[in-house]
Amino acid sequence: MKNRIKELRAKKDLTQDQLAEQLGVSRQTIISLERERYNPSIILAFKLAHIFNCKIEDIFIYEEEKDEK
Amino acid sequence: MKNRIKELRAKKDLTQDQLAEQLGVSRQTIISLERERYNPSIILAFKLAHIFNCKIEDIFIYEEEKDEK
DNA sequence: GCTAAATGTAAAGCTTACTTTACTCTATTC
DNA sequence: GAATAGAGTAAAGTAAGCTTTACATTTAGC
Numbered sequence: 642m643k644n645r646i647k648e649l650r651a652k653k654d655l656t657q658d659q660l661a662e663q664l665g666v667s668r669q670t671i672i673s674l675e676r677e678r679y680n681p682s683i684i685l686a687f688k689l690a691h692i693f694n695c696k697i698e699d700i701f702i703y704e705e706e707k708d709e710k
Numbered sequence: 711m712k713n714r715i716k717e718l719r720a721k722k723d724l725t726q727d728q729l730a731e732q733l734g735v736s737r738q739t740i741i742s743l744e745r746e747r748y749n750p751s752i753i754l755a756f757k758l759a760h761i762f763n764c765k766i767e768d769i770f771i772y773e774e775e776k777d778e779k
Numbered sequence: 780g781c782t783a784a785a786t787g788t789a790a791a792g793c794t795t796a797c798t799t800t801a802c803t804c805t806a807t808t809c
Numbered sequence: 810g811a812a813t814a815g816a817g818t819a820a821a822g823t824a825a826g827c828t829t830t831a832c833a834t835t836t837a838g839c
Contacts (some may be wrong), residue, residue: 642752642753642756680751680752680753681752682749682751682752683711683749683750683751683752683755683766683770684711684749684772686752686755686766687711687770687772696765696766696767697752697755697765697766697767698765698766701752701756703753703756
């Protein structure tokens with residue numbers, strides 16, 4: 642699953658540290674998400690959508706084919 | 711986090727078993743989600759939205775206040 | 780009231796999301 | 810050029826999502 646976190650974070654001029662704090666997660670989590678090492682929980686996805694003022698679907702791009710978990 | 715899975719599943723006239731199979735998860739997972747014992751992964755949320763032909767936000771209701779994980 | 784289908788519970792085990800710590804690398808800036 | 814900020818890696822540990830199995834309860838039709 643792809644995401645636009647890095648791009649959207651840059652647009653809001655936030656450091657990874659600042660975004661992490663706003664979300665209540667560690668900086669490692671932000672790094673891992675931006676690097677697409679794993680997918681966020683749905684709760685984190687909702688929080689991100691709230692901060693970036695958009696829909697979850699605007700941040701995360703899910704491709705049908707690949708049966709990810 | 712609240713969800714409308716049971717309601718939407720009923721609307722499509724699917725059993726828990728059938729929905730589970732369509733999603734590629736176990737029946738236990740469906741039961742646990744409907745009973746709101748835990749939240750789905752974002753992948754599962756996307757799959758549910760696809761099956762129910764709606765947005766993730768139409769299925770799952772996230773309340774700000776409660777700092778869930 | 781039996782039967783069978785659908786729903787539910789419980790518990791043990793695996794996988795993945797997330798944390799914590801410690802250390803590296805690159806750019807500024809003073 | 811030393812110091813600081815921002816981004817990155819690695820690895821070990823905890824927490825939460827999901828599976829599997831086995832058994833209980835509810836509901837509907839006969």
